[in-house]
Amino acid sequence: MPALIRRLTLGLALFLSLGAATVSADPRRDFAGQYQPLRRILADTRREGDSLRVYLRFADGSVLQRGNPLRLAAWTSYDAKRPLWRDTVRQVSRRMRRVRTATWVEFSLPASALQPGQVLSVTCDPPDSDDASEALWLSITKERLGRTFVLTDSLGDPLLRRYVRVQEPFLVDSYGPEKPLVVKRYDAGFQAALPPMANPGAQPVARTLPARDSVFFRAGQQLGLAQPGLYMLRVAEAPMGYGLLVVDQDFPELNTADELIQPLIYLTTSAERKKLTDAAEPKRAVDAFWLKVAGGNQTVARQLIRTYYERVRVANQLFTTHKAGWMTDRGMLYIALGAPEVVYRTATEERWVYRDTNSGGGTYTFRPKPSTFAPEHYELVRRPEYEMLWYAAVEQWRKGLTARSGR
Template identity: 40%
Template sequence: MLLLWAASSFRLHAQLPALQLKGQVIYTAGIEGKPEAYLWIRIAGDTLGQERLTAMKGRYQLIQAASVIHEVAVEDFKLNELFAGYRDDGLVVKWQLPVFETPATLFVAIKDEKTGLQTAVTVPVQYGRLRFRDLAFVADAKGLPLMREFVRVGEPFQIKGTNDILWVRYFKHHFTQAAPPMDLKGEKASPTLQADSTFQIRGDVSLSWQQEGLYLIQKDTTDIYGGIGLRVEAQPFPQVARRKEEAIAPLVYISTSKEMESLQASEELKPALDRYWLKLFNGDTKKAAQVIRLYYRQLKEVNMMFTTYKEGWKTDRGMIYLIFGPPQQISAGQDIEQWVYTNKNSFSKITFTFKRQVNAFTDRHYTLVRYLEYEPIWYTAIEQWRYGYVLKELQ
């Protein structure tokens, strides 16, 4: 495992704003060209200008198994010279990577000297045999990589890197949420997905889709792991819509089964949610409002950061981030991430390990390595939400 930067102070529930990264590697010049690494940098709740990059330090490493293939020292990673544009309240930088013959993992760590915030991200790099999803990418209307695996209904986008006729399969399937970290059964296997419809598009033209759901874009339908998965979500995603299903379902992690049944059976959304939160906090409207604000704010962040073929809050990383907050320490190896949380009162560490699981829709889906020993940790964290103790951690 490689470790870049450990924070100097820790909280069980790390306070937002948090420094956030998303990465993508694209062979924009084709098979013979060097891959380009794109990094989306955002501080949740803050607006970044290009000049802010001068206060940010970075380091990247290309790792293959346990060996370091290439490393750029932190002082040589000049983010302000790599600016590529703006996306989703964040900045995008790009640089070229060296070429190698076999797959690797790009590990990037960033520290903002102005705020002290820091984090890291891992990005798979498909050296060797390139697939459609390595050569083509989803871009915004200006041609900049979208850096997320969803678009909103009616949002214009393009498939850059090809002008060929492409196949698109559409799925209405609703995926289940993540299982608790002590549930050894882990992620429930979805039934074999059957496309609800199929149609064709051309690459490098403006697109805009109106039907919510999951889409798989392929050049060759026999290339099982070469397609590009893209979700289409209703506004205001990644915020939660004011529709019953979207507003209630993410409460499953901190609710009892009876509470969920009552919420789902309710005819009117707002009164049901008001009763739910006020009952948790014995009528304390101020505390209820603060916890609601924090929970749904973190829900927005996990949807932005971790949505792949299913919504971010339903993924393993999204579940852990939602309940425990941003990790204070991230380490990575080939196809693996470890998140570390430290309780500032007891100095005990909680480590969650995620393994990358490539599927037909994405290279960026990670599943949690589950242990029975997580049970007391999980229920303690849930109690902190249900009793409002999480607010004390943020003071």
């Protein structure tokens, strides 16, 4: 057993022998910082025998230079009052690797210290801080504890995302002997999220997804998938597959006229979008749409365009699962209302709070609906009372007020 694992195991045993009851935490911790991309810690894991290797990427690598230890804690749920155990990663400076402004860290934990349903938190905050926004919160699932591979780029760095671009080279880096891989492409024409007040039964849900074709790769072979779509990767002898979305080259950015028009579904009618699509120059038509919304003010129009499509880009980064992030329920609210002001999480739901009731404010509840393709997918609990809030938010956009208010 590697030395770090032995130290962590001893540390966990010592902590458990002292008792976790001495550590307290606010059960109403705020997770809103998880949806601020520049503050996020990205992560992935790989099972290695009796250990779980954790890969972290700090977008702001300077947080690791403040002299605080890299602290770990396991919780029964996001809203647990006390952790099951706490520990720190020893000699973290030796496990760090700087890449421009970001910093990579990797370490191992005893797999026996974690169980499905628990949550692992990682933070560099001072010991007396309980700011959930700055920490990484990693849901421990059966899939995570059992998956013996991690997707990496051509240089060997973990991708830390559930999508790759068309023909982007990547590898399936397995623990132990490399094994052959089967990749299946599925026919999945997913729709954008319905408004918050819509009847959820109005959106058809496919019970099964037909496979279009399969490709076999030899062990250790570099991959590159030529067609956009939803894929399932299955390593030989693995008990479950791994869902992966293949997207266009510019993703998460949007550049083509069609890509710019599609996310306008949250602000426009189908007739308006058809008019944009059928225009002789669709990109110019999109600019003209925003200029009209801005009342002819070019400065406001530019700000509206920047704000709207930046939210689309961030939604793609944060929420892409079996479909592009802007199409998901959380992506829809993120685009229309902006980042949530407060986020509460429990084992069974996630609540987004917006305080400005003039622009769609309120509390929106999401519940996890995991699947093989999307193990961390959430769906909005739709309610008729959201109708006025939603139309208030759309009106802010349609009158150009979102750009002027800064929200």
